[in-house]
Amino acid sequence: MVALDPFAVGRPPAAERRASDDWDEIRHWSDRVYMPYVVRPLGVGLAPRSSMYSTKIGDITVTRFSYGIPVSVGDFSPDAGNALVLTTIRGNARHHVDHDATADTPAGDTFVADCSRVDYLVEFSPDHVQLNLTIPHRVLADTAVRWWGFDPGDVLWQRKCAIGGGGSGWQALLGYAMRTTGELPAHATDGRIGLNLQELLVGHLLTEWAARAGVDLDRTTGPAAPGYVRHAVQxxxxxxxxxxxxxxxxxxxxxxxxxxxxxxxxYLDTTPAEYVREQRLRGIRAELLTAPTGETVASIAGAWGYVNLGLFAASYRRRFGENPSQTRASGPVSG
Structure with a gap:
């Protein structure tokens, strides 16, 4: 199997890896890198032994995560606007597809669910370790518009399914992405390599996802966005x-x-001004999480054109559910 574990292929610094047996600390971290959700131990008197690590590929948050005990995870917040792409590194995950069907993903297999559009519940085995991608729904929709000229809509976004698997191109691409983040972390986080890698990951994901959902991205009968819309998005x-x-x-x-x-x-259910605002807030959030020590909230927001920090903080809090100072405190200084 392709090596997918960031600790094996990239060897991130020990300071960037976190371990915790405190539910509140784990929840604070997971709310930030994924979205708010509810986790329940599958047993009595179980205490977590969690391993936590995160990095970025453009707008995608990459995490290596385990609870160290069997758990069920559900009630993901749709307001966060994120999709989850979960790949098992070790152990097993059982994903609830509908009321009476589940899908298992053993080591090397991937499952995708857009939590902004559909309910999702998953159970992890005691020895589970996950490689997860958290992708904003807007990134998925934008990429679909730029690549194929239309937003596939809920016929795709509401479909939960497994993709990839052993020997697949998706698995090979994930392995390459993990090696790249390990060898060139700054370029993968905020640079051309990261932007191109994000484009590859999202484009490949959409292609496989659509195939499983029966959505023909190349021969849709729906209206395609004009070229100028795709140009404007870019x-x-x-x-x-x-x-x-x-x-x-x-x-x-x-x-x-x-x-x-x-x-x-x-075609995008937004306005140009709202779209610009969203991209600015996303860009600031990425820098708050990754900028070196010495960069402040004020300096980062100022570089993106925000003069009134009070108005900026209010907009940021509405979008991400926390103050920019909280995001900054969760950045590289604290792991």
Whole structure:
């Protein structure tokens, strides 16, 4: 099997690895890197022996995680807007697909569930170790629009299923991603390598996921977003730090502001201004989690064009459910 364990292929510094037997500490960490959810020990009097590690590939949060005891995990917060891609490194995970069907993922197998669109429950064996990707739903939808010209909708997003497996291209891609984050962590987190690796991971994930859901991404009968919408999405992702206005974006892609705004509403269910705001907040969050010691919330937010820190903090808290100072405290200084 392809080596998937970040501790085996990348050997992150010991200071970045965390262990805990405190439920509150574990919950604080997991709420931040995944989303709020409910965990229940599968047994009486069991205390966790958790191992926790996280890093970033662009907008994707990568985690190596175990509770050290058998647990069930469910009631994931849909408001966080995240999908989970769970790959078993050791042990087994049993995923509830519907009311009377489950799917097991032994070592090397992957399961995907968009927790912003569907309920999800999973049970982990006592010896489980997971390699998980937390991907914002917006990243999935944006990639689908840029690659195939349309958002597949809930026919895909509400489908929970296993993908990949032993000897698959997905497993090989995950192995490459883990080795890259180990050898070139800064480039994978915030650089061209990370952006391209994110694109590969999300594109491959969507392709396999759609195949399992019976969604033909290449021959859809639905309306495809015009090329200028895809161009605008890419432009905003690359230039969000420069605070582009709707006029700037429309001029760049060669349409009127009215046309651009109408198309964003139709194909992305948002506005250009809201899309820029989302990209800025995401970018700031990534830097709060990874910037070196000495960088402050004020300096990071200022570099993204925020002058009024009170308004910024309020927007950030509404989006991520915590203050920017809390995110910063969870960054590289504390592991």
């Amino acid at each position: 432009y905003i992702r690359e230039c969000a730090r420069d605070l582009p206005t709707a006029s700037d974006i429309a001029e760049t892609v060669g349409v009127s502001v009215r046309t651009l705004s109408g198309s964003f509403r139709k």
